Amino acid sequence: MSAARKRAFVPWRQNESGQVVPLFIIIIFVGIVTIFLLGKLGQQAAERASAQTAADAAALAGVAAGEDAAGETAKNNGGTLLSYVHVGQKVEVVVRVGHAQATARAEARW
Numbered sequence: 001m002s003a004a005r006k007r008a009f010v011p012w013r014q015n016e017s018g019q020v021v022p023l024f025i026i027i028i029f030v031g032i033v034t035i036f037l038l039g040k041l042g043q044q045a046a047e048r049a050s051a052q053t054a055a056d057a058a059a060l061a062g063v064a065a066g067e068d069a070a071g072e073t074a075k076n077n078g079g080t081l082l083s084y085v086h087v088g089q090k091v092e093v094v095v096r097v098g099h100a101q102a103t104a105r106a107e108a109r110w
Helices: 003-008 020-065 067-076
Strands: 080-087 090-097 100-107
Touching: 020 067, 020 080, 020 090, 020 100, 067 080, 067 090
Parallel strands: none
Antiparallel strands: 080 090, 090 100
């Protein structure tokens, strides 16, 4: 059998030229979207971690030196002090960094 006759028996292969291009475009698009979403997810995780760090530091500063110290510590850690509650020897603060918000508590034990 000649090569021309073998192709005649497989008709679906005659129309497959150019099928790789749309598949390649779809794969590239999915890859770009995945990278974008992973970047956003990483950014949010970093903001949450920064917010928690700032809140922890602000709570410790607040229990030791008061609300002004808590606000200054939150600011030094890239955050904004949203709430400060001091009851007895306990302090609770809420800090925002970017779009993330974190709460921390501290208690003086001396």
